[in-house]
Amino acid sequence: MSMSNIHVAIIEDDPEIRKLMEIVIDGSPGFSCFHTYEDAESALIGLPRYKPHLVLMDIHLPGMNGIECTRKLTSLLPDTQIIMLTIQEDDDSVFDSLCAGASGYLIKSTPPAQLMEALEEAHRGGAPMSPQIARKVVRSFRPKSQSPLSERETEVLALLCKGENYRSVADALFVSTNTVKAHIKSIYQKLQVNTRAEAVSQALRDKLI
Amino acid sequence: MSMSNIHVAIIEDDPEIRKLMEIVIDGSPGFSCFHTYEDAESALIGLPRYKPHLVLMDIHLPGMNGIECTRKLTSLLPDTQIIMLTIQEDDDSVFDSLCAGASGYLIKSTPPAQLMEALEEAHRGGAPMSPQIARKVVRSFRPKSQSPLSERETEVLALLCKGENYRSVADALFVSTNTVKAHIKSIYQKLQVNTRAEAVSQALRDKLI
DNA sequence: AACAAAATTACCCAAATGGGTCATGGCGAT
DNA sequence: ATCGCCATGACCCATTTGGGTAATTTTGTT
Structure with missing residues (x-):
């Protein structure tokens, strides 16, 4: 038909x-x-x-x-x-x-x-x-390369992706804001970036989180 | 064998x-x-x-x-x-x-x-x-929903994903930094966010760019 | 035991960011 | 022609962020 x-x-x-x-x-x-x-x-x-x-x-x-x-x-x-x-x-x-x-x-x-x-x-x-x-x-779903980040750094980065700031990340991980700052600085060095937006962008693109 | x-x-x-x-x-x-x-x-x-x-x-x-x-x-x-x-x-x-x-x-x-x-x-x-x-x-490759952003806003957001700041976005689009600020404010309202990291995160997740 | 890497915290300071408010001109739809 | 959306631009100000430097403790690995 x-x-x-x-x-x-x-x-x-x-x-x-x-x-x-x-x-x-x-x-x-x-x-x-x-x-x-x-x-x-x-x-x-x-x-x-x-x-x-x-x-x-x-x-x-x-x-x-x-x-x-x-x-x-x-x-x-x-x-x-x-x-x-x-x-x-x-x-x-x-x-x-x-x-x-x-x-x-x-x-x-x-x-x-x-x-x-x-x-x-x-x-x-x-x-x-x-x-x-x-x-x-x-x-295309797999991470392209081995993540250079430590576990803790990955945790921090995941929270940054949700738009959290120093204060709220610190609260979520039960550490001081200064510690969060240190982690973020370390993330920036390893990913060769210098802003949150770029770090988040790279994290999502390369499936680091 | x-x-x-x-x-x-x-x-x-x-x-x-x-x-x-x-x-x-x-x-x-x-x-x-x-x-x-x-x-x-x-x-x-x-x-x-x-x-x-x-x-x-x-x-x-x-x-x-x-x-x-x-x-x-x-x-x-x-x-x-x-x-x-x-x-x-x-x-x-x-x-x-x-x-x-x-x-x-x-x-x-x-x-x-x-x-x-x-x-x-x-x-x-x-x-x-x-x-x-x-x-x-x-x-899963398709955008989940129709983007609420204007063309210009999408352009700005794409540049934010590359880690650009007010100054460099302004230079790239040949407008003033104040205009870029205005676009970003509008993006934040539409996406219901209030930081770059969150905007970038949502843009990549929802394939707005 | 010694060393390296990671996690933690602190402080100073300049630059970037985000929020508020306002204004103008163009353009399409009602 | 009027309303709303868009793009453009400006100003003020408080907060956040990023860079530099330094120190302590834990943990894991030779």
Whole structure:
């Protein structure tokens, strides 16, 4: 039944690839591809009316790129799943894509059968991506390097992240404000910073806390 | 050939599940399970000698839990891939596990065939996890809510994250320090904070920048 | 036993920060 | 045209912060 089919839209500037994907999708039972676009701008105008279930988005588009288009599309169509397509396996734009709201990340050379499996998975609430990309994403949660801070210093830094000042940190740790000052000075030296904001920023970025 | 087999260790306190998994793994061509442990403490003593390729780690262990054990194990054996096992599909500990260094996250009821596929994938450099978990992980990259800040305020906040002060922010944006002060005051009001550290902390946490 | 690192506390002082209040001009929406 | 938001700028003042220097005690490791 066409009514219950999964509707897929394609945004891809290469006419050959676009046509090829359209044929693969339309030829798959349970899927329909009614709308294809060759650039981000026309997709942003057309798509809000059609509310597709899935969008296959080329990352490299002429004019507005696929990541910026994803950012705009997710706020226009929060229920539409967007899957990025890229040529490079180890593309650095994977994190930018996920931050922009993409649900998956595939390479263009993915064979038709696997592409359809990925679309199926995306529609079922998954996040299809190649194993290498998945590992990269998972690794991003780990601390990048061994923390140079002592346990106590880490405790202090965690409190600074909550916006506490000398006085309240001191109270929380049952020490004097002078001690807190000493710890903070030591933290600054080790992290090579000289303000709280920078220390907090680095702590969160490098997952020291 | 046993020498080139993928060596899997199991850390699981339930003797039945442990034995079952051991049988499944040993019965799979290309895999061997030489070492099993019923708690984190004995695993941490035993494993460094054997350096398995993969570890199946139960999250809920008596004594030290699986996440803490993962943290210690990844620093002892950085080349060993650790895959977490849990009963709950939507366990909140997935992020803690990944931060601790886990490479995958499976539920215990995963059928043997899929379990072995996941182990294969982990060993090939992937990050096996259920589609629901994958989506959860991917979603964590998105900003949680619409930013209340204006464009200019966001610019200022980004500079504060780099540790800049009134003077340097003012220079970077070609405005007076008083204007920067005004922007910062406005940021504080909107974010309901009253120090830089807290503003920066919230900005990075909520992905406002 | 000796040494290094960490935790603790103290004091001085200059600079940075945060709060309060006010004012002007531009711009979009009602 | 009026209201609200935004960006810009200014001034005062109390508090907080960061840098310098120094000392004691605990703890862990040779």
